[in-house]
Amino acid sequence: MQNTRSIISINELEVVYNTIYGQVRALNRVSLSVAQGEVYGLVGESGCGKSTLGLSISSLLPTPPARINSGKIFFKDFPITDLSDDELMKIRGTGIFMIFQSPLNSLNPVFRVGDQIAEAIQVRIQRENKHFNLQEVYNYGPIENQGFKSAWNESLKKSRKGLRNWKNSEVISEVLSTLESVRISDPERVANSYPHELSGGMRQRVMIAMALSLRPEFLIADEPTSALDVTTQAQILNNMKSLVEKYSTSILFITHDLAVAANISNRVGVMYAGSIVEEASVYNLFKEPLHPYTVGLLKSFPQGNKRTNKLFSIKGEVPNLASLPPGCPFAPRCSQAKPKCYNDRPQLIEVERNRKVACFLYE
Amino acid sequence: MSVTTFVLRRLFMSIFVLLGVTTLTFIISRVVVPNPARAWIGPKPNPDLLKALMKKYHFDEPLYMQYFYYVIGLFTGDWGVDPYSSIPILTEIRMYFPVTIELTILSSLISILLGIPLGILSATHRGKTWDNAVRLSYLISTSVPIFIVALVLLLLLGYWLKIFPVSGQLSLNVARPPTITGLIMVDALLTGNLNAFIDNLYHMILPSFTLALSSFGIITRLVRSSMIEVLEMEYTKTAKVKGLNKNKIFYKHCLRNALIPTVTIFALLTAYFLGGSLFIENIFSLPGMGRYTTQALLMFNIPAVMGTTFLFALIIIVMNFIADVLYALLDPRIALE
Ligand SMILES: Nc1ncnc2c1ncn2[C@@H]1O[C@H](COP(=O)(O)OP(=O)(O)OP(=O)(O)O)[C@@H](O)[C@H]1O
Ligand code: SF4
Ligand SMILES: [Mg+2]
Numbered sequence: 001m002q003n004t005r006s007i008i009s010i011n012e013l014e015v016v017y018n019t020i021y022g023q024v025r026a027l028n029r030v031s032l033s034v035a036q037g038e039v040y041g042l043v044g045e046s047g048c049g050k051s052t053l054g055l056s057i058s059s060l061l062p063t064p065p066a067r068i069n070s071g072k073i074f075f076k077d078f079p080i081t082d083l084s085d086d087e088l089m090k091i092r093g094t095g096i097f098m099i100f101q102s103p104l105n106s107l108n109p110v111f112r113v114g115d116q117i118a119e120a121i122q123v124r125i126q127r128e129n130k131h132f133n134l135q136e137v138y139n140y141g142p143i144e145n146q147g148f149k150s151a152w153n154e155s156l157k158k159s160r161k162g163l164r165n166w167k168n169s170e171v172i173s174e175v176l177s178t179l180e181s182v183r184i185s186d187p188e189r190v191a192n193s194y195p196h197e198l199s200g201g202m203r204q205r206v207m208i209a210m211a212l213s214l215r216p217e218f219l220i221a222d223e224p225t226s227a228l229d230v231t232t233q234a235q236i237l238n239n240m241k242s243l244v245e246k247y248s249t250s251i252l253f254i255t256h257d258l259a260v261a262a263n264i265s266n267r268v269g270v271m272y273a274g275s276i277v278e279e280a281s282v283y284n285l286f287k288e289p290l291h292p293y294t295v296g297l298l299k300s301f302p303q304g305n306k307r308t309n310k311l312f313s314i315k316g317e318v319p320n321l322a323s324l325p326p327g328c329p330f331a332p333r334c335s336q337a338k339p340k341c342y343n344d345r346p347q348l349i350e351v352e353r354n355r356k357v358a359c360f361l362y363e
Numbered sequence: 364m365s366v367t368t369f370v371l372r373r374l375f376m377s378i379f380v381l382l383g384v385t386t387l388t389f390i391i392s393r394v395v396v397p398n399p400a401r402a403w404i405g406p407k408p409n410p411d412l413l414k415a416l417m418k419k420y421h422f423d424e425p426l427y428m429q430y431f432y433y434v435i436g437l438f439t440g441d442w443g444v445d446p447y448s449s450i451p452i453l454t455e456i457r458m459y460f461p462v463t464i465e466l467t468i469l470s471s472l473i474s475i476l477l478g479i480p481l482g483i484l485s486a487t488h489r490g491k492t493w494d495n496a497v498r499l500s501y502l503i504s505t506s507v508p509i510f511i512v513a514l515v516l517l518l519l520l521g522y523w524l525k526i527f528p529v530s531g532q533l534s535l536n537v538a539r540p541p542t543i544t545g546l547i548m549v550d551a552l553l554t555g556n557l558n559a560f561i562d563n564l565y566h567m568i569l570p571s572f573t574l575a576l577s578s579f580g581i582i583t584r585l586v587r588s589s590m591i592e593v594l595e596m597e598y599t600k601t602a603k604v605k606g607l608n609k610n611k612i613f614y615k616h617c618l619r620n621a622l623i624p625t626v627t628i629f630a631l632l633t634a635y636f637l638g639g640s641l642f643i644e645n646i647f648s649l650p651g652m653g654r655y656t657t658q659a660l661l662m663f664n665i666p667a668v669m670g671t672t673f674l675f676a677l678i679i680i681v682m683n684f685i686a687d688v689l690y691a692l693l694d695p696r697i698a699l700e
Contacts (some may be wrong), residue, residue, distance in 0.1 A: 060600050085609065093606020105597035108616055109696055110623075123606045194695040207601075214605070 005076075005355045007250045008057060013071035015052055018064060022322045026052040028274040028329075029071065031348065034065045037248035039240075041265030041282070043258060043297070045318055046291045049274045051101055053162035054220040057252065058098040059088050075218065093123045097216035099224045101254075103152045103204035113206050114191025117175045119313035120210045127172070137285050177210040196303055201227040208236055215247045219277070237264050258298070262286060267354075273319050273329035279356040290357045292334050329358070336361060366691050373687045377680050381524050384676040385437060388669050389430050396665055425560025437673060443666035444459075452670040455655065460674075461545035462532065462651030466643065467569035474632070475581035479625070481579070483618075489591060492606045495586070501580030509639050511578040513646045517571050527569040531646035537562045574639045578632060587626055590621040619693070626689045630682040633687040 015027040026049040034040045042050050057073055059080055073080045075091055083091070100106050107116055172191075180189035182205040195203055195332040196320045204227050211219055221240070225233040241264065243249045255261050261268050261282075268285050270278040272294065290296045296314040316333035325331065327342040334341065339361055348358040417423050417561040420443075421432045436442065442452040467555075485497035521529035532547060533539060540559050548567075551560035593599060594617060602616040640653030652671060659667035 044391070058604050060604060062595065076598070089603075089606060089608055091606075092604050095606075097606075098604045100597055100600065102597060106601050108598040108602065108620070110619055110694060111616075120605050127606075196696045210601075210605070 004035040005036050007036045007076060008252070009074045010053075010057070011072045011074070013053075013056060013073060014069040015049075015056055015061065015066055016069055017066050019322070024321045024323060026066075026274055026321060027056065028191050028324070030270060030274070030276055032276060032279070034046030034250045034252060035062060035203075035215075036250055037244055038267065039186055039244060039251045039253055039265045041261035041268040042252060042271060043268060044256045046256065046263060047318060048271045049321075050271055051222055052251060054098060054222050056253055057218075058092065058096055059083070067152075093120070093214055094127050094216055096215050096218045097211050098220040099204075099207045099211050099222060101222040101226075103200050103207055103227060106207050107203055109195055111194075112191065113193055113195060113198065114172070114175050114179075117178060117191070117206065117210050117213055118171050121171050121174055121178075121213045124214050138147065143303055151327075159358070171304070175209075176212060178213045179206070181239060182206075182209045183232050184209075197313070201229075201232070204217050204228060205232070205236070208239065212239055213243065215243065216249060217247075218252070219243070220252045220254070225254070225255075225260065227259075233260070240264060254255075270297065275329060275358065277358045278332065279348065280355055284352075284355055290351065290355075290362060291330075291359050292336055292361070293330050328358075365514070369691050370688050373684055377684045380680055381677065383436075384673065384680070385434050386430070387557065388672050388676075389433050391672075392665055393426070393429075420533075425566070430460065434589045442670045445664060445667055447662065447664060450574050450689055452666050456652070456670060456674060457545065459650060459652050459655040461547070462644070463637070463640050463653060465546055465548060465567055466571055466574065466640055466649065466651060469567055470574040470578070470636055470639075471629075473571055473575035474582055477575060478579040478582025479586050479622070482583040483590055483621075485583065485587045486590035486594065486621075495584060501583045504577055504580035505584075507577065509573070509647065511641045512577050513570075513643060515570060516576075517646065520569060528566050529569075532563055532566050532649060533559065534562050534566075538548050570643045570649060574636060574643050577639065578635050581628060581632060581635070582625060585625055586621065589624045590617065593617045593621040596620075623690065623693050626693060630686045631680040632677075633680050637678065638670050 003314050010030060010032050012031055013030045014025070014029050015025050017024040017026055030053060032040070042048055042053065043075065048082055052061070052066070055066075056068065056081065057075075061068070068081060071081070075096060078087075078091060080088070080091070080096075091125075102212070107113060170179045175191055176187040177309070179190055184202065184205060190198065190202065190206070195206075198206070204224060208221075208224055211221070212354050219240075225236050228236065240253075242252060244251065251264075253264055260359070265282050267279065267281055269276045269292065270285075272293050278285070278289070280290075285294065287296065289298050293314070300314075319325070319329055319332065325342065327340075327344055328334070328346050331337045331341040338360060345358075346358045346360050346363070348356050351362045375622070421429050424432075432558045440453060442456075444451050450454070481497050481500070485494045486557055487540045488494045517529055520526045528534065537559055540547065540556045543553050544548045547563040548560050551563060599612065599617055609617070637652070640651055641657055643649070644651040644652070644653035645657055651672070655667065656671045657673065658664070
């Protein structure tokens with residue numbers, strides 16, 4: 001992967017949240033890069049900074065309270081962290097898209113779901129196909145103005161009957177087929193529904209459909225399958241894989257489910273208290289975890305037929321990000337900690353080819 | 364539940380509220396003056412006249428029958444007779460009401476035109492100079508009593524700078540257009556009398572502006588807070604991350620959501636305007652409902668007070684109903700409720 005062009009590269013990113021309890025250091029000098037067509041799985045316990053990393057890349061951190069203290073993020077050659085909103089607009093959507101963690105409020109409550117997906121399709125079409133008659137797309141009533149209800153139904157009928165307006169009906173049938181591809185069995189009904197009429201899992205799939213229809217170069221998926229049953233989850237993972245195959249999309253896949261991470265990722269980063277502590281290919285990480293935290297994490301993950309009833313849990317507590325000790329963040333919970341671990345911070349260094357770990361045991 | 368059933372249900376509820384109001388005005392009128400007939404004739408009543416009146420207004424019958432006649436009267440257009448002028452209350456209201464309608468509509472327009480953009484400006488410049496200026500202005504707007512605002516503006520713009528006329532509806536040299544609707548501006552337009560239209564508008568600007576100035580803060584404040592809320596919502600982030608342009612994010616995805624709660628305060632605002640008209644119409648010598656009501660109160664004109672109270676309540680109930688319906692139309696989530 002090292003030789004291929006990286007689509008996202010993050011350099012020593014430090015993000016803090018200013019709260020009344022002090023500065024919460026959500027990201028502590030995080031560096032990582034994702035290559036084109038690569039799926040990078042980001043795993044870690046709740047509150048370790050995964051969403052913060054995703055939001056930093058999409059430039060949607062709530063500022064305030066968040067602030068980027070130092071570090072840069074590059075999307076291809078663009079320094080995202082220095083761009084204005086207008087410049088970001090051109091990158092977002094087809095360049096970078098993000099599926100947010102909470103599916104409940106991600107969709108606009110006053111517009112029909114179908115229109116919200118169609119809007120995404122329009123963005124893509126507008127950018128990818130210069131011969132496409134833009135004016136015609138933008139004249140498409142339902143998406144542009146408020147009287148869309150009847151117009152939408154009207155165009156829906158037309159599209160089904162294959163009548164005029166072939167370009168509009170193309171958008172509509174794409175909406176319907178994308179919804180179908182995320183295992184929504186009655187796409188017409190869902191497309192015509194308002195978000196509040198759908199379940200959490202359905203809304204999550206609508207967001208995924210939106211991602212699929214944008215075909216972004218870089219997709220950040222923040223726990224995109226958390227509200228879905230296993231079968232649907234498997235289907236969604238396949239959708240994402242085909243996105244990678246067909247359009248060589250790169251994905252940052254955030255999850256706390258190691259099985260999901262193992263299924264979809266090429267490479268996995270393990271995060272702990274705002275730092276990436278280990279990074280390796282899926283195969284290496286699961287075969288032979290290096291960092292003591294990863295070892296603990298994998299022990300709590302029931303593997304194959306070695307099912308244990310008791311889930312392993314690492315003793316001690318997740319450190320308070322508002323007052324991190326100077327040394328290794330994992331030191332208070334680490335059984336192999338040395339005196340040095342309490343004073344110096346281990347850096348994420350390459351110990352083998354394509355294998356990085358931040359731990360003094362491997363220096 | 365469909366929007367239609369929702370509307371019908373609200374309508375049904377409004378009727379009950381209206382009946383409640385009639386009960387209240389009836390009780391108040393009977394508590395304040397146990398025998399209005401007597402009050403109308405004066406301290407030394409002519410017994411024959413009193414008897415005739417008692418009969419005419421059913422005061423010789425039990426209370427519940429009196430209430431029954433009162434409600435029937437309200438809905439058949441018999442709101443009683445002004446004891447001082449002997450003109451039916453409804454006829455008087457028809458004379459006075461148009462001025463208040465003009466005043467209220469103009470004030471609403473001004474306060475909407477002032478309130479919504481200021482609220483948006485404030486929300487998008489949160490914490491910056493613009494925001495602070497707007498917040499200060501609405502703080503002043505809502506905390507300075509309306510009659511102070513009226514007097515200051517009157518003194519400044521009317522007497523000293525002489526930009527606006529200080530009283531009345533029309534200049535002396537402008538003839539009043541023939542009454543069609545009673546609203547001078549509308550009548551002037553209907554008869555093609557542009558001169559009277561402009562003159563009336565010119566007279567109404569200062570009072571409407573005063574009323575608007577002391578109420579736009581309610582709108583600004585609400586628009587600001589709901590806009591701030593919407594700008595931070597997850598779906599606004601979705602709109603951004605989709606790659607939509609600024610205008611679409613703002614005007615399509617945010618504004619509509621932010622303005623939905625604003626609709627609900629129009630009933631409140633109407634109530635505020637009607638209350639404000641009591642001051643404004645007296646200060647600017649406008650013959651509207653506000654002045655009619657103050658005079659009726661001062662003269663102990665019970666039928667007139669009952670009539671205006673009922674009318675004001677009716678307006679507010681209707682405005683509430685309209686606000687509910689608008690809300691249901693704008694927000695798809697409501698219909699499910
Ligand atoms: N808006 C905010 N204000 C203050 N602190 C915040 C805010 N958002 C996140 N944090 C803090 O930043 C840290 C990282 O949060 P983040 O949401 O990135 O965690 P996460 O890894 O995504 O967790 P989860 O798996 O629960 O989603 C947490 O300690 C959290 O308390
Ligand atoms: S650096 Fe020290 S404390 Fe941290 S994980 Fe390695 S051994 Fe444990
Ligand atoms: Mg998260």
